[in-house]
Amino acid sequence: MQDQFRALLIDRDDEKKQSVQVANISPDQLPDGDVTVRVAASTLNYKDALAITGASPVVRSFPMVPGIDLAGTVDQSSNPAFAPGDRVVLNGWGVGEKHWGGLAEYARLNGDWLIPLESAFTFEQAMSIxxxxxxxxxxxxxxxxxxxxxxxxxxxxxxxxxxxxxxxxxxxxxxxxxxxxxxxxxxxxxxxxxxxxxxxxxxxxxxxxxxxxxxxxxxxxxxxxxxxxxxxxxxxxxxxxxxxxxxxxxxxxxxxxxxxxxxxxxxxxxVDSVMCPVDERREAWRRLARDLDPAVLEPVTTTAALDDCPGLADDLIAGTIRGRIVVPISAD
Structure with missing residues (x-):
């Protein structure tokens, strides 16, 4: 793991004024977890936009890295279900609200929140979904x-x-x-x-x-x-x-x-996607691999840089964004 890495960081001062910036983070600032993932791609969702803009009290503690989705490669693991090099995907579980999320180059997580990424999808396709x-x-x-x-x-x-x-x-x-x-x-x-x-x-x-x-x-x-x-x-x-x-x-x-x-x-x-049981998550992703033509994802998807996310959050709240916003973080 790098000595420092980039992350979109939401913070709040003593007067509860919120700020958002792309900051350099050290690994020892990451929250607790038994799996560290090198994030290949994340997304900007409506809930992330609420967090970034402060339009709704989505963030439960500060500072916070938003990003309720991520896909990437396991970098370190003490969880027996995952080993370095495994391709994984995460959706929900309060990530980006209560636990640092995917809009960063690395994320440290509870391995029980992860599922293997279906081989049918690249990391960016997984985040288009x-x-x-x-x-x-x-x-x-x-x-x-x-x-x-x-x-x-x-x-x-x-x-x-x-x-x-x-x-x-x-x-x-x-x-x-x-x-x-x-x-x-x-x-x-x-x-x-x-x-x-x-x-x-x-x-x-x-x-x-x-x-x-x-x-x-x-x-x-x-x-x-x-x-x-x-x-x-x-x-x-x-x-x-x-x-x-x-x-x-x-x-x-x-x-x-x-x-x-x-x-x-x-x-x-x-239908709740945040706390949905793992077996149903796996079945949903298996069905996506079977029933969704990846070619459909291209017209549905806009790609944005990490630095673009604060501005795009306003557009997402305003309802002017079509489909999905994928944020590539690091190379596959």
Whole structure:
């Protein structure tokens, strides 16, 4: 390991004023953990942007290295499950919030948080997928568990031009589903149809309070927005359909009625990617290796340098970023 390495560091002074800079870090500053990873690539996610901008109290202790995703090579390990040279990936587990994360050249971690990286993916492809794509696959697996198949009917994806939505659209289309992509950005229509969306639905159709029960349209849905949009999505789901909810970009409230659940037997399946058990994580990544064409990742991905992350965080919060932001850290 190098004597010093670069990391994006969030800190706060005695007056609780937050600062963000790319700093030189020494290995003895790394937190406790039984595996040290040389990070090949990380990402800039919505949660990372909240941490960097301070728009939400995501960071639990200071200083903090953000980055809820990382992929790289084990450098040192006292964990019997991993040896130096192993290719690994990490998503969630409070990394970048409570424990230093992936936007640094090295990360020291609890080995129980790591899983082997599928051989189908390079490090940067793994980060093009990242928590967003892994969450999208968890949502698809939830729909499948509740009996939603391509033959069941159309599946709606909200926030479709974002990270989770883009990957969800691509995977669902590849599996043979008819996908309706909901977005507030009309200019992204060609992008979404290129990913496989059968039609584009304006986000404005869902933003105002609607009836407790609307016309039955969707066999299933993946929602990253929450709030009023989720309430309206549930109201329009077909009898015994399922909504996989994984996000709150539109708010934490849920101004709905019980009507879809007790009159149509609709299931609202919550999907958490942060503390998801390891076996389910491994299955999600196996499914990604099988069901996601890596060629789909190129139009979904923007590459950025570590130094660019603070500025891009503002754009991500503003909702002007398409798809995924990958941050290469070191050579494979």
């Amino acid at each position: 990242g928590t967003a794509g892994y969450t999208a696959m968890l949502c698809i697996m939830a729909l499948e568990r509740h009996g939603v198949t391509p033959e069941s009917g159309e599946v709606l994806v909200t926030g479709a031009a974002g990270g989770v939505g883009s990957i969800a659209v691509a995977i669902l289309a590849g599996l043979g589903y008819q996908v309706a992509a909901a977005t507030g950005r009309a200019e992204e229509a060609d992008y979404l149809t290129g990913l496989g969306a059968a039609r584009i639905v304006p986000r404005a159709d869902f933003t105002e309070p609607g009836k407790p029960l609307a016309k039955e349209q969707w066999a299933g849905a993946i929602d990253v927005v929450g709030g009023q949009m989720l309430a309206n999505v549930c109201a329009g789901v077909k009898y015994r359909g399922t909504v996989a909810a994984c996000g709150l970009a539109g708010g934490m409230d849920f101004p709905a009625s019980v009507a879809p659940f007790i009159l149509r037997g609709v299931t609202l399946a919550g």
